[in-house]
Amino acid sequence: MTTVLIADDQPMQRFGFRMLLESQDDMTVVAEAANGSEAVRHVAQHSPDVALMDIRMPGLDGIEATRRILAAGARTRILIVTTFDLDAYAYEGLRAGASGFLVKDAQPEELLSGVRAVAAGDAVVAPTLTRRLLDAYVHHLPRTPGAPPAPDARLAALTSRETEILTAIGKGWSNTEISEHFHLAESTVKTHVGRILSKTGARDRVQAVILAYDTQLVSPA
Numbered sequence: 001m002t003t004v005l006i007a008d009d010q011p012m013q014r015f016g017f018r019m020l021l022e023s024q025d026d027m028t029v030v031a032e033a034a035n036g037s038e039a040v041r042h043v044a045q046h047s048p049d050v051a052l053m054d055i056r057m058p059g060l061d062g063i064e065a066t067r068r069i070l071a072a073g074a075r076t077r078i079l080i081v082t083t084f085d086l087d088a089y090a091y092e093g094l095r096a097g098a099s100g101f102l103v104k105d106a107q108p109e110e111l112l113s114g115v116r117a118v119a120a121g122d123a124v125v126a127p128t129l130t131r132r133l134l135d136a137y138v139h140h141l142p143r144t145p146g147a148p149p150a151p152d153a154r155l156a157a158l159t160s161r162e163t164e165i166l167t168a169i170g171k172g173w174s175n176t177e178i179s180e181h182f183h184l185a186e187s188t189v190k191t192h193v194g195r196i197l198s199k200t201g202a203r204d205r206v207q208a209v210i211l212a213y214d215t216q217l218v219s220p221a
Helices: 011-021 036-046 062-071 090-095 108-119 127-138 160-170 175-182 186-200 205-214
Strands: 002-007 027-033 050-053 077-082 100-103
Touching: 002 011, 002 036, 002 108, 011 027, 011 108, 027 036, 036 050, 036 062, 050 062, 050 108, 062 077, 062 090, 077 090, 077 108, 090 205, 100 108, 160 175, 160 186, 160 205, 175 186, 186 205
Parallel strands: 002 027, 002 050, 050 077, 077 100
Antiparallel strands: none
């Protein structure tokens, strides 16, 4: 059973999420929060598998709540849900450690599959949206025009093939696309991705994309 916390300042939005989630045999809502402070407290109390986290809430917002939850060592994985697909604050939430990003007008099955994916340790940002999001995010990185990327210790343990695959992940490629491009079995690609996450300390695929941008393996289109 996947346990879920809903953090949103709109009661009707929380109600809709609860009705949808609890219509599933494998999900249950253990708590609701109207702001970030309540979300932090409920995570500490209930330790849910997944927290659906709105960004714009009164008092403590969803980004700072995400930081505090993960800094406390909680096992809860954060799935950001927001009104706009390119919310100006969304990339900050991902960098704070969130495991996924969805918009509130997503189809019900998208939200349900997103919760299940995040609970299983995967990321839920679609490749095309990942690229758009990171294109916005990358402009906030400090960069010196024309300067070569500095060596990054997080990449030191990667093999050349793993570096190539991390670059492909940063470009928003799916495992299938990586498999076809490098002529590898999808199971081999999944193994490489797992090793990349382990070696770099990235929590999931979204964090791997951010790493690819941070280390300038990938530049915005």
